[in-house]
Amino acid sequence: MEKTAFELKECDVAWCPGCGNFGILNLMKEILAELSADPQKLVFVSGIGQAAKIPQYMKVHYFNGLHGRALPPATAIKATNRELTVIAESGDGDMYGEGGNHFLHAIRRNPDITNIVHNNMVYGLTKGQASPTSEKGFKTPIQVNGVILEPFNPLAIAIALDASFVARVFVGFRDHAKQILKKAILHKGYALVDVFQPCVTFNKMNTYQWFREHTYLLDDSHDPKDRTQAFGKATEAGKWPLGIFYQYEGKPVFEEQLSVYAQDPQPLFQRKFRKEPVEQLIRKLKE
Amino acid sequence: MSFERTFRDDISIVLAGEAGQGVQTIEQILTRLFKQAGLNVFGTKEYMSRVRGGTNSTEIRVASFPIAAFVNRVDIFVPLDAKAMDHLKPRLTDKTLTVGDRENLKTEKEILNAPFSKMAAGIGGELFSNMIAAGFLAGILHIELAIVYEVIQYFFGKKSADIIEKNCTAAKQGLEFGREACAKHRIHCELKRDPEVVGQIMISGHEAVALGAAAGGCNFIASYPMSPSTGVLTFLAQHGAELGILVEQAEDEIAAMNMGLGSWYAGGRAMVTTSGGGFALMGEGLSLAGAIESPMVIHLAQRPGPATGLPTRTEQGDLELALYAGHGEFPRVLLAPGTVQDAFLCASRAFYLADKYQIPVFILTDQYVLDSFYNAEEFPSVSGEVTYFVVQTGSDYKRYRFTENGISPRGIPGFGEGIVCIDSDEHDEGGYITEDSDVRTAMVNKRLKKQNLLPEDAMAPEFFGKEGYKKLVLGWGSTFHAIREALRRKGEGDTAFLYFKQVYPLSGKVAEYMRQAKEVVCAENNATGQFAKLIRRETGLSVDRKVLKYDGLPFSVEDLVAKL
Ligand SMILES: Cc1ncc(C[n+]2csc(CCOP(=O)(O)OP(=O)(O)O)c2C)c(N)n1
Ligand code: SF4
Numbered sequence: 001m002e003k004t005a006f007e008l009k010e011c012d013v014a015w016c017p018g019c020g021n022f023g024i025l026n027l028m029k030e031i032l033a034e035l036s037a038d039p040q041k042l043v044f045v046s047g048i049g050q051a052a053k054i055p056q057y058m059k060v061h062y063f064n065g066l067h068g069r070a071l072p073p074a075t076a077i078k079a080t081n082r083e084l085t086v087i088a089e090s091g092d093g094d095m096y097g098e099g100g101n102h103f104l105h106a107i108r109r110n111p112d113i114t115n116i117v118h119n120n121m122v123y124g125l126t127k128g129q130a131s132p133t134s135e136k137g138f139k140t141p142i143q144v145n146g147v148i149l150e151p152f153n154p155l156a157i158a159i160a161l162d163a164s165f166v167a168r169v170f171v172g173f174r175d176h177a178k179q180i181l182k183k184a185i186l187h188k189g190y191a192l193v194d195v196f197q198p199c200v201t202f203n204k205m206n207t208y209q210w211f212r213e214h215t216y217l218l219d220d221s222h223d224p225k226d227r228t229q230a231f232g233k234a235t236e237a238g239k240w241p242l243g244i245f246y247q248y249e250g251k252p253v254f255e256e257q258l259s260v261y262a263q264d265p266q267p268l269f270q271r272k273f274r275k276e277p278v279e280q281l282i283r284k285l286k287e
Numbered sequence: 288m289s290f291e292r293t294f295r296d297d298i299s300i301v302l303a304g305e306a307g308q309g310v311q312t313i314e315q316i317l318t319r320l321f322k323q324a325g326l327n328v329f330g331t332k333e334y335m336s337r338v339r340g341g342t343n344s345t346e347i348r349v350a351s352f353p354i355a356a357f358v359n360r361v362d363i364f365v366p367l368d369a370k371a372m373d374h375l376k377p378r379l380t381d382k383t384l385t386v387g388d389r390e391n392l393k394t395e396k397e398i399l400n401a402p403f404s405k406m407a408a409g410i411g412g413e414l415f416s417n418m419i420a421a422g423f424l425a426g427i428l429h430i431e432l433a434i435v436y437e438v439i440q441y442f443f444g445k446k447s448a449d450i451i452e453k454n455c456t457a458a459k460q461g462l463e464f465g466r467e468a469c470a471k472h473r474i475h476c477e478l479k480r481d482p483e484v485v486g487q488i489m490i491s492g493h494e495a496v497a498l499g500a501a502a503g504g505c506n507f508i509a510s511y512p513m514s515p516s517t518g519v520l521t522f523l524a525q526h527g528a529e530l531g532i533l534v535e536q537a538e539d540e541i542a543a544m545n546m547g548l549g550s551w552y553a554g555g556r557a558m559v560t561t562s563g564g565g566f567a568l569m570g571e572g573l574s575l576a577g578a579i580e581s582p583m584v585i586h587l588a589q590r591p592g593p594a595t596g597l598p599t600r601t602e603q604g605d606l607e608l609a610l611y612a613g614h615g616e617f618p619r620v621l622l623a624p625g626t627v628q629d630a631f632l633c634a635s636r637a638f639y640l641a642d643k644y645q646i647p648v649f650i651l652t653d654q655y656v657l658d659s660f661y662n663a664e665e666f667p668s669v670s671g672e673v674t675y676f677v678v679q680t681g682s683d684y685k686r687y688r689f690t691e692n693g694i695s696p697r698g699i700p701g702f703g704e705g706i707v708c709i710d711s712d713e714h715d716e717g718g719y720i721t722e723d724s725d726v727r728t729a730m731v732n733k734r735l736k737k738q739n740l741l742p743e744d745a746m747a748p749e750f751f752g753k754e755g756y757k758k759l760v761l762g763w764g765s766t767f768h769a770i771r772e773a774l775r776r777k778g779e780g781d782t783a784f785l786y787f788k789q790v791y792p793l794s795g796k797v798a799e800y801m802r803q804a805k806e807v808v809c810a811e812n813n814a815t816g817q818f819a820k821l822i823r824r825e826t827g828l829s830v831d832r833k834v835l836k837y838d839g840l841p842f843s844v845e846d847l848v849a850k851l
Contacts, residue, residue: 273672277526
C-alpha cells in the first residue's frame with residue numbers, strides 16, 4: 001500500500017513545530033500503510049487535547065468526541081461492528097485523568113481495540129498545567145511549588161488489571177516505536193501503548209534529550225508473558241523501560257462474548273428488523 | 288364487632304409488609320389470578336429504598352370495568368406485619384375491611400382474624416402463609432379453585448411435585464377460609480366478569496417502554512443501574528439474545544451515553560435508560576449528540592430529587608432538566624407517555640424521530656408509570672418495518688453537507704466508499720475542526736433548522752371533552768389515568784382534559800384549546816409547575832390554577848376529584 005494512502009490533501013495542523021505529535025502522526029500513517037489497513041474499515045476515536053487532534057490530520061473515519069471519553073465510544077463502535085479496526089488515541093490527561101474510570105473498565109472489558117496514549121506529562125492544549133503523569137516537582141502556572149501528587153502509573157495499573165497488551169515507547173526511537181505499535185494494532189484484545197511524546201512548548205523538563213537519557217529498551221531477558229516480571233518492570237525505579245511489558249494472548253475478547261453475535265455474526269447495521277421476537281413477548285404477556 | 292361489608296364493581300385491595308416478606312409474590316399471583324378469572328386488574332407499588340425491613344405496599348384494584356389509576360381508598364387491607372398497620376393508617380377508614388393474622392399483627396384493632404401462620408405451619412412452614420393469604424382473597428372474590436390451581440401451575444410448574452402440591456393445599460385452605468368468612472360475616476363482593484379480559488395483555492410501564500424500544504429497532508443499550516429506570520435495562524437484558532439487542536452495564540452514566548453515541552456512529556440504534564442523577568452525568572454527552580448530530584434515545588425515569596431524593600418514589604420533576612440539559616443550543620424532542628400503549632408507541636417513535644432528525648429524543652417517565660400495570664383491551668401492533676435513515680456513502684461524502692432542511696444524509700463507517708468524520712469541536716461540512724465564523728454560523732443555523740421541522744412530526748395532545756367546555760385541565764405523562772378517572776367521577780360536563788404525550792415541541796392548537804376555557808388548570812406531580820411554565824413559554828398563555836403534588840407519591844383519583 002502507498003505510504004500516502006492515509007495522507008490528507010490539505011490540512012492545517014495545530015501543533016507547535018518540533019512537537020512529538022508529528023513523529024507519532026508520521027509513524028501511524030506509515031504503519032497503517034505497511035499493514036495495508038483497509039481505510040474503509042478503520043476508525044479512530046479520540047477525545048480532546050492536542051494529541052486528540054491526530055485523526056484530523058489523516059484520511060480516516062473518526063469519532064472525535066469529548067475530553068476523556070474516547071474509550072466508551074471506541075468500545076461501542078467495535079461492539080456494534082466487529083469488522084472495524086478501532087484505534088482510540090488521545091493525550092495522557094484525556095485518557096488517564098478525565099477518562100480514568102473508562103481506562104480501568106476498558107481494560108476489564110478487553111475489547112479488541114488499540115489504545116494509544118500520547119504521554120507528554122503535561123496538559124498541552126490548555127497551556128501547561130500538570131497532567132496525571134507529571135513528575136513530582138514539575139512546576140506549572142497552577143502547581144506553582146511543583147507537583148506533589150504521586151504520578152499515575154498507567155502500565156502498572158494495566159498490568160494489575162491483567163490487560164491483554166501493555167507497552168511503552170518513545171517517539172524519538174522511531175523504529176522501535178513503529179515495531180511495537182504495529183504489534184499492538186495486530187494484537188487481538190485491548191492493547192495499551194503509552195507513547196512518550198515531548199511537548200516542546202510547555203514541558204521544559206521532559207525533553208527529547210531527557211527521554212533519551214532516562215529510558216532504555218527491554219531486551220530478550222524480559223518475558224512479556226510473565227505478569228509478575230512485567231509488574232516489576234512497570235514499577236522499577238531509575239530509568240524507564242521501553243518495549244512490550246506484558247502480553248496475554250488469547251484473553252477472551254469483549255465483543256466476541258456478546259449474545260447478539262451468538263447466532264448472527266453480522267454487524268448490527270446489516271441486520272433486518274425482526275418483529276417476531278417482539279410479538280412473541282407481547283403474546284406472552286397476554287397468556 | 289361487625290365485618291359485614293358490600294363491595295361492588297371496583298375493589299381496592301392493599302397488601303403491605305416488610306421488604307423481603309413476599310408482598311411482590313402475592314401480588315404476582317393475585318393479579319394473574321384475577322385476570323384469569325376475567326376481572327379487570329390494576330396494580331401499583333409503593334416501596335422503600337431498602338432491601339429488608341421497612342414497609343412496602345401494593346395496591347391491586349379489581350373491577351367490573353377497565354381501571355388504570357391509583358386510588359387512595361382501601362377496601363380490603365391485608366397487613367403482613369405490625370408495622371404495616373401503622374404505615375397504612377392514614378388511608379384506612381371504617382369501611383376498610385382489615386384481614387390478618389392477629390398473632391403476628393399484635394393489634395387490638397378490629398380485624399378479621401385469619402391465622403395464616405398457624406395454617407401454614409400445618410402445611411410445611413411460614414413459607415406457605417403468603418399462598419394462604421392469596422387463596423383467602425380468591426375465596427372472598429368467589430374465584431374458582433380450578434383457576435387458582437392453574438395459576439399455581441403457571442408459577443410453580445417447574446418446581447417439584449411436592450412444592451406444587453403444598454402450594455395447592457395452602458391456596459385451597461385459604462380459599463375455603465375466605466368463603467367461610469364471607470358467609471359468616473356477610474361480606475359481599477360483587478364483580479362482573481368479562482371472559483375477554485382473560486386473553487388481554489397485562490403489562491407494566493417498564494415492559495411497555497422496553498418492548499416499544501425493541502419495536503423501534505433498538506439494538507444497543509448501555510446503562511448504569513438506577514431506580515426507577517433499571518426495569519427497562521433488566522427486561523432488555525433478559526430478552527436481549529432473542530431480540531438481538533446488545534446490552535451492556537456501563538461503568539457510569541457518562542460511559543453509557545458515550546457508548547450509545549459510539550454505537551449510533553457505527554450503525555447501531557442505541558438507547559440509555561437512567562434517572563435524574565444519572566442523567567445529570569450524561570449532560571455533556573447529550574450536548575455531544577447535539578454537536579455531532581447523532582440520534583440518541585434517552586429514557587429518563589423521573590424520581591423525586593434533588594440529589595438522591597426519594598430513590599423509589601415518584602415525581603415529574605425533571606421536565607426542565609430534560610428540556611434545558613446540555614450546554615449549547617441544539618434541537619430535541621421530549622415524549623411523556625401516560626398509558627402503557629403510549630409508553631410502547633413513544634419508545635418506538637423515539638427511535639424513528641432520533642434517526643430521522645439526528646437528534647436526542649427523550650422518553651420521560653416516572654416510578655409510578657413504570658411500576659404500574661394493568662390489563663388493556665387494545666395494544667399497538669408491532670410494525671414489520673423500521674425506517675432506517677442511514678445512507679451508503681460515496682467517495683465524496685461529507686457528513687455535515689449543508690442541505691435545504693438542515694438534515695445531512697447520515698453515513699456510517701464501513702458502508703460505502705466515503706469517510707465519516709464527526710467532531711465535537713465546531714466543524715465544517717467534512718467534519719473537520721474549524722473556527723471560521725461563517726462556517727460556525729452556518730452550522731448553528733443548520734442544526735437549529737431541524738427544530739423547525741419537529742412540530743410537523745409531533746404528536747398532538749389528545750382532547751377529552753365536549754365543545755363549549757368551561758374548564759380545561761392540562762396534564763402530561765403519568766397523570767393521565769388519574770385525571771381521566773377523576774373527571775369521570777366528578778361528571779362535570781363542562782370540564783375538558785388535554786393530555787400531552789409529547790411535551791416538547793408542542794404541536795396542534797394548544798393555545799386555541801386554552802383560550803376557549805374560562806379556567807385552565809394544570810395538574811402535575813412536582814412543586815413548581817414545570818409544564819405550566821413550558822406552556823407559557825411556548826404559547827404565551829398562563830394557566831389559571833396549578834394542582835401540584837410533590838410528596839413522592841402519585842396523584843390519587845380522590846386527590847384530583849377534590850382539587851381539579
Ligand atoms: C470536560 C472538559 N474539561 C476540560 C476540558 C479542557 N481540556 C481540553 S484538553 C485538556 C487537557 C489536555 O491534556 P492532554 O489530554 O494530556 O492532551 P495534550 O493536549 O497534552 O495532548 C483539557 C483540560 C475539556 N475540553 N473538557
Ligand atoms: S503544546 Fe506541546 S503537545 Fe501541544 S503541539 Fe505544542 S508542543 Fe505539542
